[in-house]
C-alpha cells in the first residue's frame with residue numbers, strides 16, 4: 001500500500017482538499033448512502049449489521065473510514081492495519097468483488113445528493129478513482145484470504161453439538177461441521193461469523209464471535225454474551241438490540257444447524273509466542289475473555305513448559321465471570337500460570353481476597369512489576385475487552401516502558417470523524 005498508481009497528483013490533492021467537507025458532512029453522506037443502497041438492494045440487509053444501522057454505528061464508522069482514507073491518501077501505509085482488519089471481517093461475511101460495484105455507485109450518488117453542486121465533476125471523478133483504488137486493494141486482499149481458506153469459500157452448515165452455560169450471561173456453543181470433514185486450525189484469537197435467521201427481522205444476520213477453545217479438528221467453540229437488548233427495558237435496548245445473541249441463547253439448541261464462516265481475524269497469538277518460551281500476559285475484561293482463553297488453552301496444550309504466563313481478568317461480579325474454574329484449575333496444575341481476578345461490582349457475599357483478588361476494574365498499578373514480567377523485554381501483552389479498557393491498559397503498559405510492538409489488541413474502527 002505504498003503507492004497509489006490509479007490516481008493523478010491533481011486527484012490526490014482534490015481528495016485532501018475534501019477532508020473538511022467530510023468532517024462536516026461525512027455522517028450525512030454515509031447515512032444517505034446506507035438508506036438508499038439498502039432500499040434498492042434489500043438482499044444486502046443480510047450482510048450489513050442491522051443493529052449498527054439502527055444505532056447509527058455503521059454510518060459513523062464508514063464516515064470515520066472515509067475521513068481517515070482522505071487524510072492519508074498520500075500515505076496509505078498508515079491505513080494498512082485498519083484495512084487488514086476490515087478485509088478479514090469482509091472475508092468472514094463472504095463479501096464478493098461484485099459487491100464493491102454496488103457500494104461505489106451508491107456512495108458517489110450519496111455524495112452528490114448531500115453536496116449538490118459542490119461535488120464538481122472533477123471532485124466526483126477524483127472520489128471515483130480514490131474509491132476504486134481502495135476497493136481494488138481490498139478485493140485483492142480478500143481474494144488472498146479466500147484462496148487460503150482451502151475451498152471453504154461460502155457459508156458452511158454446522159450442528160450445535162453442545163451448549164454450556166459459562167456465566168449468568170455467557171453460554172458456549174460447540175459447533176461441528178455437518179459434512180464431518182476436518183476443520184482447519186485457526187490461530188488462537190481469531191473469530192468465526194455465525195449466520196442465522198432472526199424472526200423479528202425476516203432475514204438472516206451474521207455476527208462475529210471469537211473462538212474460545214484451542215483449535216480442534218472436529219469442532220469449534222464460541223462463547224456468546226447475551227445482550228440485554230430488545231428483551232429488556234434497559235436504555236441500551238434500542239442501541240444494542242442483541243438480535244443474534246438472544247436468538248442463540250433462547251432458540252438455538254443441541255441438534256440445530258447454523259451457518260458458519262471460515263475463521264478470520266488479525267488479532268491472534270503470534271507464531272513466535274506459540275513456539276518460544278517468552279513470557280505472556282493475557283489481560284481481558286468481560287466477554288473479552290474468550291479469545292484469550294483460546295490462547296491460554298493452546299499454550300497449555302502445545303508449548304507451555306516453564307513459560308511464565310499471567311492471566312488477568314476483570315468482571316462485574318463472580319456470577320458474570322466465565323471460565324474462572326477452568327482457568328484456576330489450569331493455574332493449579334501449572335505453577336508457571338498466575339491469575340489475577342478483578343471484580344468491579346461484587347455481588348452481596350462476594351469477598352475480596354476470597355472470591356476475587358481485587359475490587360474495582362482491572363488496574364495494573366495494583367500488581368507488582370515482577371508480576372507483569374516487566375524485567376523481561378521479550379514479554380508480550382494481549383488485551384481484549386471494551387474499547388476504552390483496551391486503550392487504558394495499553395497506556396498503562398506504555399507508561400511502564402512496554403514498547404508498542406509488544407502490545408497486541410484489536411481496536412475496531414478508525415477513530416471516527418473529529419468533531
Ligand SMILES: NC(=O)C1=CN([C@@H]2O[C@H](COP(=O)(O)OP(=O)(O)OC[C@H]3O[C@@H](n4cnc5c(N)ncnc54)[C@H](OP(=O)(O)O)[C@@H]3O)[C@@H](O)[C@H]2O)C=CC1
Pocket residue numbers: 191210225267285286287288289290291314315316343344345360361362384385386387388389390392410
Ligand atoms: N475479538 C475481540 O475484539 C473481542 C472483543 N470483545 C469486546 O469485549 C467487550 C466486553 O464487554 P462486556 O463483556 O460487555 O464487558 P462488561 O460490561 O461486562 O465489563 C466487564 C468488566 O470491564 C469493566 N470495564 C468496562 N468498561 C471499562 C473501561 N472503559 N475501562 C476499564 N474497565 C472497564 C467493567 O467495569 P464496570 O462494571 O465498572 O463497568 C467490568 O468490570 C465488548 O466490547 C466486546 O466487543 C469481546 C470478545 C472478543
